[in-house]
Amino acid sequence: MAWKAEAVVFLAVAFPAAGALAALQPATGIPEEVVQLTQFGPAAGVLVAALVWPERIRGRLAGLGTGARATRADTAWAGPGRAGWWLLLTALLVIVTAAGAYALLDGDARLTDPRSLAHPFTLIVLAQLVGACGEEIGWRCFLQPLLRTRFGPLAASALVGLLWGGWHVQVFARRPGYTAGFLLATVAMSVVLGLALEGVRANRLLLAGGFHTLVNLGMLLTMDEEGGTVAPMLLFGGACLLAAVPWVLRARGTHGRWHHDHPLPAAPDRIPAARHGAR
Template identity: 30%
Template sequence: MLARRPLVAFFVMAYAFSWIVWAPWTLGQDGAGLLPTRIDPALVGYLNATAILLGPALAGLVMAWVTGGGAGVRRLLARLVRWRVGVRWYVVALVGVPLIMLVGTMVYAGTAPALGALGGPGYLVSYVVTFLLVTVLGGPLFEEIGWRGFALPRMQRSLGPLGASLVLGVLWALWHLPEFLVPSWAASSGGGGLSGIVLFTLTAVTFTVVITWVFNNTRASLLLAVLVHSSIDTFTGTLGAIFPPEAVASAFPYMIGFGVVALVLVVATRGRLGQRRLEESPDAV
């Protein structure tokens, strides 16, 4: 049954596994819901990590096994170490993505960044350490096993790269819905309420278009998808240090930056987003 509708099964498991684990955190906020007391912050971090691991990562690995056995799981995990992709793609992931975010925030805020707030050369060391922690503990490593590792290649076969990016972007964003019940998380992700969720979803779609383009051009390298995702998450903290709080409390800066880049990529590639490069590498997926 699972093998007949692998994508449906994957998304159902990804949502169910994560939402069940998130439930104590989201229901226990401010004494509301089923739990009478506030969840301890240390437990929140544990629940978040567990929800990500048991959601897209576990769902992706289970479905890779269902559809391809042990060989399918090995093929999926092998793409996590596919690093011979060309230096320019590392530059895109590690430098280009932060630049997109920086320019988008400058346009939205109408002001230059206060670079002096970074504290000099020591900032780079701190950034690298934070980047590594975000990659492993913050979600990108395990999320991408599911979203780009299992789902994206299969969605592209039926929907094409642009259609797959649009649908996956929406589903990726809506997977975060329980977290919008937590005021602090909603505030840090563009705001709560319906308008905040819509803006977050649109921004996730623009992210997804860019990640799909990198993924396809690097022969389905999950490593590069993880690096792009990690750059987005990590550099968000840097923006908070060099711009006024009101400039980074919305998803609009990211929508501006990634929205323009995504539109350019769609037009420049005629919606193919590097799929030809992927098709030229039969061993890519």
């Protein structure tokens, strides 16, 4: 099937490209605190897929296969015009919950003054946004719409989250509790992103990249999970899970059934010129 071929090509490039970029980073002199080159592995996967299926991948990136627009009742929560605000607020909620729980557990609020970082914070923010978009163009702008042509929104989002977590292969060298917390976080965040962006075509990359950037910056300034400590990662995963609950509850229809629980039509091989812009 065409969708399987697209997914295989994307993943077959994204995984090794991330490893190659990680090996290349020391030679570039770019500090990992500023941006990790591995983040551009998914972008490389999209690029190769686009060289093979240019029209079809253009349809994915244009947002075809992301679900119908929300109904008038839905817009009071997170319709296409408001999804971004709720999504960014969710990112802040994740960080506040995780950092607050960690401070209570550890007895120390591990807050880092942005001015104490080795590089200008403005540079870090901009580089983090670029790096996050390098990931999200693959996960949320390509793979999520692709899987939505075969699965419902929750299943597609959870599957993307598992693949996203597995793509961070280095976490599997950590303690089991750390790995479990990380995978819980990636699946829960993917569910938030998938459900929040369901039906949204305009600015999908900026919305997903903004959420991703806020979470990364929050972890940089409030947590110390990078050293492999299990507790902050488990708390982070738990915070992500809690943040996903309202999005899942909102997505449920009457009698426990999902809105848009059916797969969506695949992007056509050719896209009429009138449909190139975002709705």
